[in-house]
Amino acid sequence: MRPDPPLRALFVINSLAGGGAERVFTTLVEQLSGPRSDFAITVALLDNEAEEAYLLPENVPIERLDAKGGLLRSVRGMRRLVRRSRPDVALSFLSRANVATLAAMRQTGGATVISERVNTTAHLKHGLSGLVSRLLIRRTYPAARQVIAVSQGVARTLETDFAISPDRIRVIHNPVDVDRIRARAALEPAIEVTRDDFVTMGRLVDNKNTAMAIRALATAPARGNLIVLGEGPLREELAHLAASLGLERRVRFAGFLANPHAVLARAGCYLLTSNAEGFPNAMLEAMALALPVVATDCPSGPAEILEVTLGEAPAVFGSGGALVAMDDAQAMATCMGRLIAQDRPAFSEAAAIRAESFSLDQAVGDFRKSLIQAVAANRMAAT
Template identity: 50%
Template sequence: MKRERRTCLLVINSLAGGGAERVFTTLVTDLARFRGECDFVVALLDDEEVEAYILPDWVKVYRLDSKASLNASVRRLCGLFRELRPDVCISFLTRANFAAIVAGRLYGCKTIISERVNTTAHLAGRGKNAISRALVRILYPRADGIIAVSQGVKDTLVKDFFVSADRVTVIPNPFDIDRIATLALQPAPFEIAQGDWATMGRLVPTKNAALAIRAFVAASTKGRLFVLGDGPLRGELEALVRDLDASDRVRICGFVENPYAVLGRCDAYILPSEAEGFPNAMVEAMALGKPVVATDCPSGPSEIFETESASDEPSRGRGGMLVKCGAVNMMARAITALDDSDLRRDLGKLARERAMEFSVERTTLGFWQVITANFAAANRSSVQ
């Protein structure tokens, strides 16, 4: 018997913090526009004591308490599928994707996974990552569809993990431009002057904050660099600043509750990463009209700038300058070039215009179109 109301289940590991969790919360909140068309339900695989993001009151939330275990995640999500019998499931993050694909195949639910990272770079190495890579190759091609945050993420899935290109839809992350602008007006946690720059991210090897520090010190600009974020490399980076005798030019700030108040007052932003899925902080800085110097890492920066990196000199794009990964001197030249106030103003204007193209409304509509297409496919399957 055909049901009058369809159900879409949205699954993520938890809301403990991070870019994917922020995007998930933004998406669920804006899907309220389509509540008249179907029922939305959320499943959190883990039951965390502290959640960094708050979901809207109208959505029913199931906390499955899987304790970060893949086996428990699969078992408990299967139990929820038996109870809810959702028509479509959309999952975020690798463990949630694995569990959703298995449960979807077992219970006849159209399953769409959302890939937020460059999978090859994110799962590099041995041990658990090697096991995860094998599971990606086995399971991802069995999803009914994949939403990739960038063309680079899509290309990696097709090339390295045997996913059919026609099953992958590219939908960039959403950005609440008005909210970012409002938060940027709040008081900054420390003094910021003209000529100062910022970089932001977890202090881990792939984010490569050391590159930003070395390049900024090598540049001829007279301002300071604020490094926002915390992580296991903090002590090593603080030692690097001392070794470079740059304590007056570089400040390791740690976690900042409202980074937009810093970004909004700095002249420009650095993205030094070795790998990204879609660099949220880069677009957030651009939304505040800040030009960006970014590495041409997989994936995202070249797509956002709509340019390609050159071999020897920084490439100018829509909102900033693109340099080779790990290229200290090239990045230093790009930073120095942005001492030119006219260039900085022109690129900042382009940056904001480009960031406006990644609106919450556009991204949510893209997800809704994928959901409705799979509702239709589920209906055809039930008729047959």
């Protein structure tokens, strides 16, 4: 039953720059706000980005804290905001926002729900900065009323590596708004694409390992191009790699597209080459458009989505595509040839069916329940 009046809810994220976590965050705000909602939502953006890839509903107030990527500035800004707004519950996405929100909410006693979007151990950098980040997470995350993990693999890491009690961890997979994705896919694509082409999508950074897709194309028994959707600091380096392999005409860097779904829907196969994920949105969205995938067995998400275990094999086929060992470009190339040609129809159908398992209504309902339960548990503990 809806609380009356609505709960004051503060939703926190680093920024609305393009990315999977930002897309899910925006979807949740859209779905959980409105005149009949359980929540009166205010959004806090830690950083004031010049360009924002996602738009929030006009009725949702936005606080831009301009922390410039700094943790201490994020904590100070969040403390000022929390003292002023005194939310009943806060929901935060991504590690820096999680730490800053937990630190700020301690002063008011409000309930805090944090959402971990990546495999924390695999994602954090090595060296001193990684050590400090791991220590901060280990010190702060156990104080959350609930920790939402985006996959079972992320949940296991939080429990084993960061000492979070399993009764405070809840797995909520990323939602896939299949109807919206398919409607956008019906529009004209911004670039030319054919069923012979492969697509990969994400920021051009080390963790996404886009170089693996380029190396795989070089030996794949296929004639199509590789379309790279996304921007990042490695673009020039990746273009040089493509040229060195004689692929300058077959690797197309399309940048960030406002509607990538129109391209995905017309391609032949999707490639995920990451070294670490939480639960890959782009892979699921491609599958929702009946695109078979070849994905690396990175921690965490791809194996869970494809419902397979790689073990010692170089590749294994599952529900909608193939799973290959990380950085094994030859195994990826072999699977690319199989999925783009003779086996595409069967895996295309299986991909679309599997994507429908991750419904928008289920995920939104689970987040709503988590926030309401966190407030109830907090109030019970206070009395």
